[in-house]
Structures are given as structure tokens and as C-alpha cells.
Amino acid sequence: MRRSYTVKKILVVDDQYGIRVLLCEILQKDGYQMHDAANGVQALKIVEKEQPDLVLLDMKIPGMDGLEILKHIKEDHPQINVIMMTAYGELNLINEAMSLGAITHFAKPFDIDDIRAVIKESIDGSKTEAK
Structure with a gap:
């Protein structure tokens, strides 16, 4: 009997196009099904439709910010893991994100191998294994 293998889905939410493309290309090569969104409205639509296993979420996004998006995701889909990304070392925002259910955070610029391992x-x- 063959085991069914489901491809894990990841959603990258960042208003910076270059970050989305970089993460999607690298993680797709790792075998994940990738989705990306430039803002909160797009992100929440993809979450509803695709039910990703993990969301990489930028903290600072115009319009609906990362914390708001995180709250919406966790209210409706508490099983989805969320990793926050921030270019700002704002400890209070990072702490709030962790209390809302984010599993960890990365500061930009980040080491892609660290993100891949997490x-x-x-x-x-x-x-x-860390190198």
C-alpha cells in the first residue's frame, strides 16, 4: 500500500516583490507549493482558498499590517503556523506577534538557510543539521 504524499503549502506575504520572488523560488525548489500575496486582503483570500500549512508574514505591510493579518489567520485557522518577518527590531511588536500565535520571527535581512531550517x-x- 502506497502512502499518500501531500505537498505542503506555504504562503509568503510581503509588500516587497523581490522578497516574495526570492522566497517562492527557493522554497519551491525545496518541494513546497508556493503562494504569495502583496497585502492583507490577498493573503486572507489565499488562506481561505488554499489553507496553507505555513505563512511567512511581513510585519510592516501597507493597509492591514502583519499583526492584523496574523489575528485573522489565527481566529479562523489556528492550525496554520505563522512565521513573522520584520526589518524593524521592534521588540514590542515581535512579542505581541508571538503572543498572538506566531511560532517565531526573523529580522531582515535574514539568512535563507535559517528560514529553510525553521x-x-x-x-x-x-x-x-546546522552547518
Whole structure:
């Protein structure tokens, strides 16, 4: 009997096009099904339609900010893991995001291998060896 294998879905939410493209390209090569959104409205539509396993969410997005998006995701889909990304070292916002259910955060510029390791651990439940 063959085990069914489902491709894990990741949503990248960032208003910076370059960050979305970079993360989507790298993570797609790792075997994930990628989705991306430039704002909160797009992000929440994708969450409803695709039910991603993980959301990489920028803290500072014009319109609906990362904390608002995080609240909406966690209210309707508490099982979705959310990793926050921020270019600002605002500890109070990071602490609030963690209290709202984010599993961790990364400061920009980030090390892509660090993000890949945390994603693998949170989605697949397996740790990768640090180099």
C-alpha cells in the first residue's frame, strides 16, 4: 500500500516583490507549493482558498499590517503556523506577534538557510543539521 504524499503549502506575504520572488523560488525548489500575496486582503483570500500549512508574514505591510493579518489567520485557522518577518527590531511588536500565535520571527535581512531550517522543522517536524 502506497502512502499518500501531500505537498505542503506555504504562503509568503510581503509588500516587497523581490522578497516574495526570492522566497517562492527557493522554497519551491525545496518541494513546497508556493503562494504569495502583496497585502492583507490577498493573503486572507489565499488562506481561505488554499489553507496553507505555513505563512511567512511581513510585519510592516501597507493597509492591514502583519499583526492584523496574523489575528485573522489565527481566529479562523489556528492550525496554520505563522512565521513573522520584520526589518524593524521592534521588540514590542515581535512579542505581541508571538503572543498572538506566531511560532517565531526573523529580522531582515535574514539568512535563507535559517528560514529553510525553521520551515522544515515546523512543517515536516524534522530538524535539519546546522552547518
